Amino acid sequence: MTAVLEGKLADRDAWTADRCSIAKALDVLGTRSSFLLMREAFYGGRRFDDLARRAGITEASAAARLKELTEHGLLERRPYQEPGQRTRHEYVLTEKGRDLLPVALALMAWGDKHLTGSRGAPLALRHRTCGSGVAVEVRCAEGHPVPLEELGVRVAQPRR
Amino acid sequence: MTAVLEGKLADRDAWTADRCSIAKALDVLGTRSSFLLMREAFYGGRRFDDLARRAGITEASAAARLKELTEHGLLERRPYQEPGQRTRHEYVLTEKGRDLLPVALALMAWGDKHLTGSRGAPLALRHRTCGSGVAVEVRCAEGHPVPLEELGVRVAQPRR
């Protein structure tokens, strides 16, 4: 009951996963605090100490992680000025950062199902334009849900 | 351009994310090596040193992480015996572990898009029963794709 490795991958020793995108992604998002900061960014957090406090980490950690996240291009540090205030910097999601939404929601859904005990999910998601619930799904281009055992993995044609 | 917090959540100080499922999930999967081991389990890895080697981590790390993952119920350690061999133990995905598939694929898709440079994705996924490509999508029950700015978040009714 696992994915099916096809083509070259069938010989498990013929391919190493060192260029795997999952590993690369984990290099960027490997720590708990990084991901929690991204969560707060999704929830609309922008100011330094708001992000730090709501993520539940110290300002020192937040500063280090925010620097990494901006260097990796998930967040952008941009100056802003409220009337009568000095200029400050806020952290806003870039497209790269926004594209993490499926990851965050998939993780949330998994936690909701398997880690909340009898209480169920603490938060509910809905599509604001139609009102119905939101979920993360693994689907093929034909629209079929794809369970693990129907998933085939092969080496991609390197595009030129 | 973020999610919209509704209801009680609109007051950002009225709710703390300490029970958030994302944080809980990160407690289980917080480390890089845990996730890499899960990836190998999805690819069909079962034996200890195969998992360790293909995840690219030392056996000592693998032993520690596999113990955690089995304690958390993502993997199950079960005895098996090949003919003419002594009994050994293999690690197989539980339902809880298999349910991480959307997380793994979402992470892979994100890495494919943003971290591979010009080479593009190293692996291709397809639905084995119909042959078409596979993707992870955020959709509402009506079938609409839900972008971040159309996502509403509110406190769930605690189910009794």
Next chain:
DNA sequence: GATCTGACTTGCGTTATCCATAGTCAGCCT
């Protein structure tokens, strides 16, 4: 009984992560 192999375990050193606390610094306000 000796050997071999897969599955770990142990020991050690390094680096990373994190917390707590305290300090700095810019610039608007009075």
Next chain:
DNA sequence: AGGCTGACTATGGATAACGCAAGTCAGATC
């Protein structure tokens, strides 16, 4: 000029993660 506030920076110390290398241990094979 001095105060205040938000955004950091610095220091110290604990814990965890990880790699490397070596050692153990069970049981099938010779």
